Amino acid sequence: MMLTELTIAAAQAGLKRRDFSAVELVGAHVAAIERLNGRLNAFITVTADQAMDAARRADAVLAKGEAAPLTGIPLGIKDLFCTDGVRTTAASRMLENFVPPYESTVTANLLRDGAVFAGKTNLDEFAMGSANINSAFGAVENPWKRAGDADTVLVPGGSSGGSAAAVAASLVMGATGTDTGGSIRQPASYCGIAGIKPTYGRCSRWGTIAFASSLDQAGPMARTVEDCAILLQSMAGFDPRDSTSVDCPVPDYRAACGRDLKGMKVGIPAEYRVAGMPAEIEAAWDKGIAWLRDAGCEIVEVSLPYTKYGLATYYIVAPAECSSNLARYDGVRFGRRVPAPSLDEQYEATRRAGFGAEVRRRIMMGTYVLSAGYYDAYYLRAQKVRNLIRRDFERAFQQVDVLLTPTAPSPAFAQGEKMDDPVQMYLNDVFTVPASMAGVPAMSVPAGLSASGLPLGLQIIGRSFDEESVLAAASAIERAASFTHRPAVRAEVV
Amino acid sequence: MSLDPATVRRIARLARIGIDESDLHALQGELNGILGWIEQLNEVDIDGVEPMVGTGHAALRMRDDVVTDGDARDAVLSNAPDAAGPFYTVPKVVE
Numbered sequence: 001m002m003l004t005e006l007t008i009a010a011a012q013a014g015l016k017r018r019d020f021s022a023v024e025l026v027g028a029h030v031a032a033i034e035r036l037n038g039r040l041n042a043f044i045t046v047t048a049d050q051a052m053d054a055a056r057r058a059d060a061v062l063a064k065g066e067a068a069p070l071t072g073i074p075l076g077i078k079d080l081f082c083t084d085g086v087r088t089t090a091a092s093r094m095l096e097n098f099v100p101p102y103e104s105t106v107t108a109n110l111l112r113d114g115a116v117f118a119g120k121t122n123l124d125e126f127a128m129g130s131a132n133i134n135s136a137f138g139a140v141e142n143p144w145k146r147a148g149d150a151d152t153v154l155v156p157g158g159s160s161g162g163s164a165a166a167v168a169a170s171l172v173m174g175a176t177g178t179d180t181g182g183s184i185r186q187p188a189s190y191c192g193i194a195g196i197k198p199t200y201g202r203c204s205r206w207g208t209i210a211f212a213s214s215l216d217q218a219g220p221m222a223r224t225v226e227d228c229a230i231l232l233q234s235m236a237g238f239d240p241r242d243s244t245s246v247d248c249p250v251p252d253y254r255a256a257c258g259r260d261l262k263g264m265k266v267g268i269p270a271e272y273r274v275a276g277m278p279a280e281i282e283a284a285w286d287k288g289i290a291w292l293r294d295a296g297c298e299i300v301e302v303s304l305p306y307t308k309y310g311l312a313t314y315y316i317v318a319p320a321e322c323s324s325n326l327a328r329y330d331g332v333r334f335g336r337r338v339p340a341p342s343l344d345e346q347y348e349a350t351r352r353a354g355f356g357a358e359v360r361r362r363i364m365m366g367t368y369v370l371s372a373g374y375y376d377a378y379y380l381r382a383q384k385v386r387n388l389i390r391r392d393f394e395r396a397f398q399q400v401d402v403l404l405t406p407t408a409p410s411p412a413f414a415q416g417e418k419m420d421d422p423v424q425m426y427l428n429d430v431f432t433v434p435a436s437m438a439g440v441p442a443m444s445v446p447a448g449l450s451a452s453g454l455p456l457g458l459q460i461i462g463r464s465f466d467e468e469s470v471l472a473a474a475s476a477i478e479r480a481a482s483f484t485h486r487p488a489v490r491a492e493v494v
Numbered sequence: 495m496s497l498d499p500a501t502v503r504r505i506a507r508l509a510r511i512g513i514d515e516s517d518l519h520a521l522q523g524e525l526n527g528i529l530g531w532i533e534q535l536n537e538v539d540i541d542g543v544e545p546m547v548g549t550g551h552a553a554l555r556m557r558d559d560v561v562t563d564g565d566a567r568d569a570v571l572s573n574a575p576d577a578a579g580p581f582y583t584v585p586k587v588v589e
Contacts, residue, residue: 101569200549214548246551312532323509330510332582334573343585348512360511361524367509368497368525378532383545385538390546422524423531439549464551 003028004170004491008073008227009254011173015062015072022062022072026055026116029074032491033118033171040489042156042166044079044137045087046119054116061114070234071114076166076175079120080127081107081218082207086117090209091125091135094335094354104207105239106176106218113234118172122162125356126326127183127211130428132161133415134358142191142412143169143487147453150488154412154454157187157428163221164191170491174222174231178208180215181314182408182432185444188221189407189457192446192485194228194474195221199464200439201246203232204239212321213244215314215436225445225475229253232467248465256468257475262296264473267400271307272431274409281406281456284447288404288458291480292473300400304392309385310434311426316369316382317437322359323366329354361422386437393438397463402473405431407444407457431459441467445474446483455485496526 003025006014014020030048037043051074058072082088082100089095103111111117124134132140132155140161142154156165160177164187167175177184179197188195196219203218210216220231233254238247268289273282293299331337331350338349355363369378396403409430418424435442441464444457458477462470486492497505502522506513513521567580576583 098573101566101572199551201551240555240557243554244548244552306538309535309538312535315528315532316535327510331575332584335575337575339576339585341585343587344510345512346585347510351510352512355511361521361528363509363511364502364505364521365525365528368505368529371505371508380545381535381538381540382532383547384540384543385535387543387546388538388540390549421527423527439551464549 002492004032006173007224008173008222008230009224011073016067018062022055022058022116023052025072026051026074026118029118029172036169036171036489036491040141040143040165040169041138042122042140042162042169042171043076043119044089044091044122044162047086047117051116051118058114058116068114069230070110072116073114073174074116074118074172075110076119076121076163076172077107077117078123078160078163078176078178080123080178080209081176082209083107083117083120086120088120088209089137091123091137092354092356092359093136094329096136096336098335102207105204105241106208106235109234109237115234121166121175124159124161125359126209126322127159127178127180128322128358128362129158130182130186130425131155132158132187133419134158134356136356139415140165143489144192144412144454145488153415155190155415157190157412159183160221161187164188164193164195167191167193167221167223168487169489174220174227176218176235177221178216178218179436180212180318181436182429184219184221185432185442185457185459186408186428188444189455190412192455192483192487193221193223194225194443194445194478195219196228196232196443196467196470197436197441198232198236198467199441201244202236202465202467204242204245206239206241210325212318213325214321215318225471225478226254226257228443229257229471251468253467253471256471259468259472260296261292261472261476264297264402264469265300265400266292266297266473267300267302267396267403269302269304269307269396269403269405271304272405274430277409280450281409284456284458285406288447288477291477292404294480295476302396302399302403304396304434306385306388306392307434310389310437311430313382313385313389313437314433315365315426316378317386319362319366320370320379321366323363323370326359326363389434390438393440401469403461404473405459405461407431407459411450411452411454411456435461440464441470443470443474445477447477447481448483449485497522497529
């Protein structure tokens, strides 16, 4: 087995036994990045030299028998997390040359635990998008191919599309993502990997470039559920610098993966059986239900009646918060500046040149729904509907422990499809947005292949701060699915 | 609710995003498409429902009134597009 095929769990053990060195492990991944990133465009910035230096330091630590949980493990960091001294762009022309003088809490936690950063992964600009086509640094290619069609370039999903593609193609062993309405789960589903959006408040938002602050949440992406658990263990935890960070103990996530599911109640929400859902998505869902039943779960039909309003609510709340957050990009203190004779003209010229079309559109939507005379009709109404959506989940979780749904309404689509109409693009997030609105944890796990040979993910949604049940149920699906398929483009294929 | 070109111009102005006249028509169509789609929320009965402003799991915390950060002028200025000494610069705003 090649080093790039290992799971994080296996690599940890191999490094400790000194079966291979951190330099060998990181070097294999750096070589894969050098070979494949020109094609996949999964990284905006590759930090190969720093990674190899870190690997040498990791070997010194390992030689002393002092390994931390992630010592020597190469990861990709979504280019939305500020990294001290390493350019952080949010995939925007606005921040093309921004070099943070500080480290985000999530990446600082990973570094504390010994992780090695191979580079900054591509994304939709400011995390706004569902296909990773909105990056100022170019689109990301999904390493998967439709069966018998090696030419068509598929999207990796978004916004954490670079992280998903890099993990799927074995350029790194895991990656950080952020999820505001599905940006970890949907690309995980499209790229055949696992990814969890933890409970809002579980991972600090400090130093993560803000999109919609009441929704943004960092989480891990990896090829197995257990690897996600290992990464989340390091990423999670209370941070006094984030006023929405929650001070509650972080349980042993890895142990939760092996938990017995006997007696667990799994809710199947009727409203997720949307009209026009492809039969193969429905079939994958039914298989997931059967697997959990076989694992000892009790299957319960539940109703979340406000599900259908989730997306529309999201596309008021998220743009409103985005218009407020992105007001900071004024061309004065950091980021791009387009000089103009007056301050207002300079703002307008800077923001016109610095933001891409989708970001400009969302800022304008948000500005409108917050503007005098429209605030109550749009923003306040959306906040109330959001509360109804949350109550749906609270009611469901009085009956059941987790919910099982598909992650996305389709497998990965081709670059160029669904691009004319913003609303069509937004519909990719129909199943992921409601959990974001409620703030509850949710995970995508690969469950099988479509007729076209592309991965399909299932989503497990849990109670607030009960990531353990989510990981346990996702692990059971992973075991039952025994999903061993790999994408056409990957490190091991020369 | 449908946005006319003057309203689109006004929103762009509020957002401090410059738009070209040639963008106006396409932008108007896209924004109206999104607005038309979110109109569906008007059918929801929201009487007596409190607005949700966050998940509310984190209570606002008190801390000691002491300096926890600072004295980092050069780091703060390190990304300024046009710093002059220890200052940010802007176009002249007072004649």
